[in-house]
Amino acid sequence: MTQTVIETRDLLKEYRGRAAVEQLNLNIGKGEIYGFLGPNGAGKTTTIRMLLGLIKPTSGSINIFGQDLKRNKLQILRKVGSLVESPSYYGHLSALDNLEAIRRILNVPKSRIAEVLDIVSLTGEEKRPVKGFSLGMKQRLGIAAALLGSPELLILDEPTNGLDPSGIQEIRSLIKRLPVEEGITVLVSSHLLSEIEQMAGTVGIIRAGRMVYQDTITQLQQQAAGDLRLAVSEPEEALILANRRGCGGTLQEGRITLPRMSDVRVALLIKELVENGHAIYRVEEHRQSLEEFFLQVVEGGQSV
C-alpha cells in the first residue's frame, strides 16, 4: 500500500467567522504528483499555508510523514521544501550567491548547490545577476532553493502563474521529473486543469473552501466521459426495448441517449436491437471535455 505523506482531517480555517477552508480531507501518497485545483479564492493558498505551519488551522488535524504537524513542526518542516507566491531574491546577486545565502542557513554541503542547479537546468547561468533572469528562470531558481535541503515533499503554490507557454512547459517537465529522479512527493496548486492534467497523477478540486473531487486523473477522465447516442430507425420502440434491459435511456432530438455503460452491455444492446429488426444508423459517444467537466465541478453544477 502507498505510504501517506499528507493527510488532513476536517481541516477548518476561519477568518472573522467566515470559513476559507472547511472540512478539508486531503490524502496524498508518497511519490505522487498531487494537483491541487480550484478557482481563485477557493482556499488553495490558505490550505498550503496551513500545511507549511505558516498559519494555524481553526480546527482539524494535519499529519505529514505520519506525524502531527502541531507537535512535530520543526522535524516535519525540515523535510519539506516550498515555493509559495513569488520567491524573493537579492536581484543584484547571482543565482549562486542567492543559493549560497540559503545554503548557509540550512547548513547543507556546498556541493548541493551544483546539484540543485542541475535539477532545475540553470547550470551555466548561475553567475548572472538574478535581476536579468526571465520569470521562468526566477521560478526555477525558487524551486532550486526549495530543493536545497533535499526535501522529501515539495509544495508549490501556482508555480506557473504569469509564465509564458515555454516557461510553463519548463516548470512542468521539471516537476514531472522530481518523483522519478529524486523520489520527491509533490503538491502543486493551480487554477488550470489543463496544466495539472499534464503532470499530476491525482487531483483534488477545491471549491469555496471544500474538497469537491479527489481521485486519480484517469478516474477524472473517465468521469468526464459522456453518454452514448444511438440513431435508429424506430427510436420510440428501440427506447422501450433498451429500458426494458435497464439502460435508463431517454429520447433527445430523435436519438436515444444512454448513460455510460460497459462495452459488453453496449454490444448486447445493439445485438438485441438488430435482432428485433431495428436499423442502427449511428452509435456515438458524446464526450465532455475535461475542461467542461472541471467547470461544472467548480461552478457547483455537478455532483461528484
Ligand SMILES: Nc1ncnc2c1ncn2[C@@H]1O[C@H](COP(=O)(O)OP(=O)(O)OP(=O)(O)O)[C@@H](O)[C@H]1O
Ligand atoms: N488573511 C486573511 N484574512 C481574511 N480572509 C482571508 C485571508 N486569507 C485568505 N482569505 C480569504 O479566504 C478565501 C480563500 O483564499 P485563498 O487565498 O486561500 O484562495 P486561493 O484558492 O489560493 O486563491 P488564489 O488563487 O486567488 O490565491 C478567500 O475568500 C480569501 O478572501
